[in-house]
Amino acid sequence: MKILVTVKRVEDPEIKIKIKADGSGLESEQMKYVVNPFDEIAVEEALRLRDTHEGEVVILSLGVADCAQQIRTALAMGADRGVHVLTDETLDPTLASLAMQKVIEDESPDIVLMGKQAVDDDMGQTGVMLAERLGWGQASFASKEASLESEEEKSKQTALNVSDNKVTVVREVDGGIETLCLNLPALITTELRLNIPRYASLPGIMKAKKKEIKEFPLRDLIGDAQPLVEVLKMEKPAARAAGMIVSDVPQLMEKLRNEAKVI
Amino acid sequence: MSAQIPLDDILAIEHLLSEDEKLARDTIRSWIKERYRPLLNQAHRDGIFPVEIIPEIAELGVFGANIEGYDCAGMNNVSYGLVMQELERGDSGLRSLVSVQGALVMYPILTFGDEEQRQKYLPKLAKGEFVGCFGLTEPMAGSDPGAMKTTAKKDGDSYVLDGVKAWITSSPIADIAIIWAKCVDEDNIIRGFIVERDFNGFTTPDIEGKFSLRASPTGEIHLNECRVPAANMLAASGGLKSPLSCLTQARYGIGWGVTGAAMDCYQTVLDYGLERIQFNQPIASFQLYQSYLAEMATQLVNMQLLTLHYGRLKDAQALSPIQVSMLKRHNVAAARKIASDARSMLGGIGITDAYPVMRHMMNLESVYTYEGTHEIHTLALGRALTGISAFD
Numbered sequence: 001m002k003i004l005v006t007v008k009r010v011e012d013p014e015i016k017i018k019i020k021a022d023g024s025g026l027e028s029e030q031m032k033y034v035v036n037p038f039d040e041i042a043v044e045e046a047l048r049l050r051d052t053h054e055g056e057v058v059i060l061s062l063g064v065a066d067c068a069q070q071i072r073t074a075l076a077m078g079a080d081r082g083v084h085v086l087t088d089e090t091l092d093p094t095l096a097s098l099a100m101q102k103v104i105e106d107e108s109p110d111i112v113l114m115g116k117q118a119v120d121d122d123m124g125q126t127g128v129m130l131a132e133r134l135g136w137g138q139a140s141f142a143s144k145e146a147s148l149e150s151e152e153e154k155s156k157q158t159a160l161n162v163s164d165n166k167v168t169v170v171r172e173v174d175g176g177i178e179t180l181c182l183n184l185p186a187l188i189t190t191e192l193r194l195n196i197p198r199y200a201s202l203p204g205i206m207k208a209k210k211k212e213i214k215e216f217p218l219r220d221l222i223g224d225a226q227p228l229v230e231v232l233k234m235e236k237p238a239a240r241a242a243g244m245i246v247s248d249v250p251q252l253m254e255k256l257r258n259e260a261k262v263i
Numbered sequence: 264m265s266a267q268i269p270l271d272d273i274l275a276i277e278h279l280l281s282e283d284e285k286l287a288r289d290t291i292r293s294w295i296k297e298r299y300r301p302l303l304n305q306a307h308r309d310g311i312f313p314v315e316i317i318p319e320i321a322e323l324g325v326f327g328a329n330i331e332g333y334d335c336a337g338m339n340n341v342s343y344g345l346v347m348q349e350l351e352r353g354d355s356g357l358r359s360l361v362s363v364q365g366a367l368v369m370y371p372i373l374t375f376g377d378e379e380q381r382q383k384y385l386p387k388l389a390k391g392e393f394v395g396c397f398g399l400t401e402p403m404a405g406s407d408p409g410a411m412k413t414t415a416k417k418d419g420d421s422y423v424l425d426g427v428k429a430w431i432t433s434s435p436i437a438d439i440a441i442i443w444a445k446c447v448d449e450d451n452i453i454r455g456f457i458v459e460r461d462f463n464g465f466t467t468p469d470i471e472g473k474f475s476l477r478a479s480p481t482g483e484i485h486l487n488e489c490r491v492p493a494a495n496m497l498a499a500s501g502g503l504k505s506p507l508s509c510l511t512q513a514r515y516g517i518g519w520g521v522t523g524a525a526m527d528c529y530q531t532v533l534d535y536g537l538e539r540i541q542f543n544q545p546i547a548s549f550q551l552y553q554s555y556l557a558e559m560a561t562q563l564v565n566m567q568l569l570t571l572h573y574g575r576l577k578d579a580q581a582l583s584p585i586q587v588s589m590l591k592r593h594n595v596a597a598a599r600k601i602a603s604d605a606r607s608m609l610g611g612i613g614i615t616d617a618y619p620v621m622r623h624m625m626n627l628e629s630v631y632t633y634e635g636t637h638e639i640h641t642l643a644l645g646r647a648l649t650g651i652s653a654f655d
Contacts, residue, residue, distance in 0.1 A: 030269075030272060068282075069282055069286070072282060072283075072286065073286060076286060076290075198322075199290050199293065199294050199322075199323060200286060200290045201290075201322060201323050201324040201336070202287055202290075202323060202324035202325060202328045202336035202338055202342070202346065203324040203334075203335070203336040203337070204324070205283050205286050205287055205290070205336070205338070205342075206283070206336055206337055206338060208283075209283060
């Protein structure tokens with residue numbers, strides 16, 4: 001079985017971000033980048049599937065030359081090889097999904113796994129668009145019934161069940177669990193509760209250095225297609241004024257009535 | 264308020280590290296934060312090492328990470344150092360366990376053992392199926408290990424070992440021990456032996472009442488007519504220089520490790536000082552507090568540059584034991600001062616485990632003394648610089 005996982009390079013969510021002075025995006029100077037945490041979960045599920053059914057895990061990333069670091073991280077976790085679509089352009093989900101479609105049509109994997117969203121822009125559209133472009137069935141927000149503290153998780157069992165050229169996927173829906181069955185090939189986007197991703201190991205980091213990463217320039221794949229969405233401006237939320245401590249309830253009521261004017 | 268510059272930007276070594284070196288560092292840093300820190304306070308209070316975490320540590324590949332082959336990662340010495348730094352950012356006890364396993368157990372088997380011994384023990388040690396310890400120090404032979412009383416006497420196909428080893432990291436949980444003993448049939452030459460837990464006459468009583476390295480088991484090793492197969496002797500070892508060469512490996516890791524502990528102290532007091540308000544202002548706005556921070560940051564940059572420079576030399580096989588003495592002596596003393604200053608900067612809360620600082624401070628007292636005391640390294644440097652020995 002061949003599984004392709006897309007991995008997005010995102011700003012480290014644990015580091016304070018700075019917005020560029022002109023509001024056109026985020027400052028990249030001194031920024032640290034990591035694999036989108038939802039995609040890490042997709043990589044973990046792919047590795048478990050491969051280890052259960054044999055086959056290979058291919059990592060796909062789109063972006064600047066340094067995206068190779070995030071591909072290497074996934075290779076250090078145990079994935080087999082990488083594909084890097086090189087570009088300095090900012091991609092909207094239409095262009096990202098178009099470039100992914102081209103690579104996937106060439107690779108023809110059985111399953112494409114990806115995070116349900118990326119933690120940088122939180123758009124959550126690429127998976128949906130990609131399934132549509134490929135004409136494949138899609139299961140979004142894949143989760144699992146067992147808890148992340150369960151023996152099932154500790155023994156690294158797959159949450160996705162593959163047999164007879166079909167995959168069953170569990171999703172959390174309001175007030176319950178829904179189980180879907182899809183024909184392969186299929187696209188699945190991952191929720192936080194699917195698994196606990198492994199750490200890259202030190203031997204894995206050493207092995208990853210020797211694994212292949214194929215590179216394609218973006219425009220070789222997508223010609224002159226243009227983005228449909230443009231980010232106009234980013235700005236910080238307005239700073240909140242300092243709070244105050246009131247001495248009693250009558251004073252609170254007075255402030256709410258006359259200063260905040262909410263009652 | 265003017266812009267705050269992170270220490271990393273002053274240090275500015277990111278461009279001096281390769282991608283895999285950074286990935287190794289960041290992986291272990293995340294693991295410590297997400298997996299080890301949550302266990303640590305309770306383990307420290309209880310005075311135990313959480314042995315159930317050993318398989319997970321082994322899976323990361325940190326045991327013998329700079330050894331090539333035998334299921335080891337085969338990383339360079341800078342990566343290995345960065346790993347030690349991140350482990351000790353967590354706790355010196357954990358770093359000690361990993362240091363002992365790699366530098367004091369796996370290294371001598373690799374260096375002084377034969378192929379059969381390597382195949383038998385190294386993969387198991389790499390996978391954490393065996394925990395190892397290193398028996399050199401004795402109750403009456405600390406800084407002067409040549410005064411050891413432990414003996415090995417040949418008897419048919421085995422050696423009979425007698426003696427007591429003291430201050431042995433990991434001995435209470437160890438599956439094997441590298442024991443250094445004087446071979447009475449060979450003019451008292453010192454040789455190493457691989458002693459397994461279930462050999463008769465091998466016991467490892469705990470040392471209790473420690474204020475330091477509480478989350479690391481420390482014990483004695485009693486060898487009471489302990490019979491060891493002759494095949495377990497490390498045949499290429501001979502003389503005090505053999506165990507001392509192992510200590511050089513371990514001290515290299517200590518130089519990096521304590522840098523991690525000191526970084527954790529610095530970050531803690533920096534964050535604390537910016538948030539803690541006294542006299543209507545953050546205490547980090549006071550000159551005394553800033554003076555401490557300025558000194559700490561300067562020392563940290565010093566420490567990190569020394570580790571990295573010596574790490575690159577080690578990778579070029581150009582690092583000498585006396586340089587390692589200087590690294591250990593300088594970085595441990597600097598870390599100890601940083602931890603102690605950081606403790607006082609935290610005020611009253613600093614004496615509790617609400618912050619990691621006092622744990623680091625207490626741990627570093629052991630590190631200051633073990634693997635060659637600060638004073639002995641001073642004398643070793645004095646001897647090297649003058650050509651005159653002040654102690655032997």
